[in-house]
Each structure stands twice: as C-alpha cells, then as structure tokens.
Amino acid sequence: MLNNFCVNLTRSTDDPDRATVAMVVANAAVASGKQTMVFLSSKGVRLAVKGVADQISEEGFQPMTTLLQNFLAAGGSVWVCSPCFKKRGYTEGDLIEGASIVGGAKLVEFLSNDGTGVSY
C-alpha cells in the first residue's frame, strides 16, 4: 500500500466548501497513518497566510482553523508553492506556523517516492 499521500489544494476563501473538504480528507489520511502533505498551490496558498483560515467555517464541518490545527498536530505537513506565494506578494513572515515554502522538486520527490494523492 502506498504510504505518501498528497492533497493538492488550489482554493481557499474563493471556494471555502472545496477547501474544507480537502482538509477533511487530509485529516482522514494523516489519521490513517499516511505520511500526509497538503500542497497549497495557485489561489490555495492564501490558506497558509495568517488569519485567512479564520474566515472559513462551513456548515456541517469543523472550522478551517480546527482542521488545520488537528492536521498539523497529528503530524501532517503543509507545503506552499513558492512561485504561487511570491506572485501574490506574500513573504515568509506571512506564513502560519507549521507551513513551509517549497518548490516543484520537493513535490515531485514526495509523489515519486511511494506516493499518491487527490486534487481539489
């Protein structure tokens, strides 16, 4: 069974329903013993900016801040697409705790090493 699991998320406050479901699946993966990484790309990088997750709370789901906190506490990783982040004028100082800025090679390595995933 593949061990690395990537949840690629390209939305944040522009599609809170999709962003929430992505984080719910990420929580399911990390809680199932998978080495789980959420890759934030395109508009999804905003989710890693301080204060943005606080704006998302979908009916029927835990608030985004809770989902993120639980995910990180369980050992999940949040990787942020470097060019997507820079393009929007953000810097490392804008990042939430636990998130890291990465380039494409890191993503390719993660997926090439016993990995699979889903994209939202």
Add this chain to the structure above:
Amino acid sequence: MSLPSRADQLLDLGEQGCGQLVMELMLAMRALAPGQTLLVTAYDPAAAGDIAAWCRMTGNTLRQILPDSSGNQFLLQKGPNCRC
C-alpha cells in the same frame, strides 16, 4: 449479537464522519496499549466502511460490529504494530 461485557475504552462518535471520525479514532487508539480494546459508537452512514478501512491501514483489528437500537457499535483491538 450481544455487546461485549467490557472494553478497555469507550468512544462515542455520534454523527461525526469522514476525517473527523478517523481523527478521533486515532487519538483514542493512541492512548491504548497493544491488545487493548476500544468500543466505538458511530451513527454516520459511512462509519462501518471507514472504520474497517482505517483498521486495515493502521494495523488494528475490527473484532465485531454490533448493531444497537440507534446505530452501530464497533469493537476494535489495538494491534502490536499500530501505525497511529
């Protein structure tokens, strides 16, 4: 089928499902020693499939599925090599 006379820990998940359900399972199972049992009550319609899959992925055993009056109960046993 009758309820087990005892379990080492009880976990009532109510209507929780999907990621929240398995996160609660993981946290509860982490607190147990290998061989100990967890009696889970879960009413989400996908709970039976998710709990069985979670056990397969994490090295735990789903010992029994026990219908009760309002939902389902699941008796899990922590495996010696639990990955949670």
